[in-house]
Amino acid sequence: MFLLGLAVTLLYLGSAVHIASRLFHHEGPRHKLSAALGSIAVILHFWLLTGDIFSQPGQNMSILNVASLIAWMITLSMTIASFSLPNAILLPVVYGFASLTVLLNLFVPDTHLMHIEMRPGLIAHITLALFAYGCLMIGMLYALQLAFINFRLKRKQLSLLHSSLPPLMIVEQILFKLLLVGTVLLTLSLISGFVFLNDMFAQHQVHKTVLSSLAWLVFVVLLAGHYRFGWRGRPVVITTVIGAILLTLAYFGSRFVKEVLLGM
Structure with a gap:
């Protein structure tokens, strides 16, 4: 799970840096590459979340897990929107925040178990x-x-x-x-x-x-x-x-x- 979290962080950061570095380019950001990196990161992030939240009986709804879940929801929405609307200026912010929540979760693990299924x-x-x-x-x-x-x-x-x-x-x-x-x-x-x-x-x-x-x-x-x-x-x-x-x-x-x- 640590390696998976590290991979998600690097993919998010890679996509964010790639988009930001081409904002002033006359051709603009290369959407295919940034979308591919972002999409892979979103998929792996979801996999990571399922492990973090459902790793033991009940649900681990710690503050960092909730923040990471919300970051994933926002990132998923913005990534999908990027295929039909120019939002390149927002994606580095979204991807950067998502990578931060994942990274913090790796190095500052916490547990706040709930049993919401009941x-x-x-x-x-x-x-x-x-x-x-x-x-x-x-x-x-x-x-x-x-x-x-x-x-x-x-x-x-x-x-x-x-x-x-x-x-x-x-x-x-x-x-x-x-x-x-x-x-x-x-x-x-x-x-x-x-x-x-x-x-x-x-x-x-x-x-x-x-x-x-x-x-x-x-x-x-x-x-x-x-x-x-x-x-x-x-x-x-x-x-x-x-x-x-x-x-x-x-x-x-x-x-x-x-x-x-x-x-x-």
């Missing part, structure tokens, strides 16, 4: 939460890309890098579709939590419930503002990032303190 309601809640978070994180990446394209257009900096960027309107359309789907999934995740879990406001869960609800409110207001009042541009980017930060603190904040800082 609680179907918990399976539904966790699945919805993971997909909601992954979708909204991808939305944040597109929001940052939207801000970058706007920045270059306003300053008329039409360098060779501009040819590797997708059209502004397409990025904006994808952003709001991702935010809409992610918000719906987050809504269902919160509802499933209140329905199937009895401790949403227990001392060890209350921060997660409050922060997730605040993030949900931010995304709902953002979508309402866009579809009702035509919000776009910088306010949309800032609000998306704020919502993503709140959701990240909800999902990982206390677990980071307990599992990493306190070692509990």
